[in-house]
Amino acid sequence: MDRRTLHGVVIECVTGDIVRQSDMDAIVNAANAQLRPGGGVAGAIHRAAGPGLDEECREFAPIEPGEAVITSGQQLPNRFVIHCLGPVYGRDEPSDRLLASCYRNALRLADQADIGALAFPAISTGAFGFPMDAAARIAIGTVADEASKLRSVRHVRFVLHDPEDQALHVRVLQELLE
DSSP, X not given: OOEEEETTEEEEEEESOXXXXXXXXXXXXXXXXXXXXXXXXXXXXXXXXXHHHHHHHGGGOOOOTTOXXXXXXXXXXXXXXXXXXXXXXXXXXXXXXXXXXXXXXXXXXXXXXXXXXXXXXXTTSSTTOOOHHHHHHHHHHHXXXXXXXXXXXXXXXXXXXXXXXXXXXXXXXXXXXX
């Protein structure tokens, strides 16, 4: 099963494209420090959202590893984008705590904005080099830890790029919530 409920919060893992989560109120951007369009998730989100997102992000940049900021979704089907700067593995330390802060800060911003449904990519696992297994444990563990404190967030989706990463996240979800 790729879905579990904890403290009234549905946590699920799917294979897909982060910019095609039209049933989510917000998506999370695995951003760079300057919140600019780039490669990977950030590039895909900025391309789909249009140039207004880059304009809107400028007032918030730069951000530090572990921090998160919220903007509108611009031309995306989602009302909001929450931008998180994940740690560069092996450089930004303590990388595990900084990665957990990304998820925690994104969830808190979502709650403050009355967001009910939020989709995350696998933050820091691309160009930033975080090992997928460790990142999945931190991501799912942090969401599980925060679930009882959330008021408005009732649905958290992890959107993974390929079936292997999705299967790994499902396994971690089952292990952590058994």
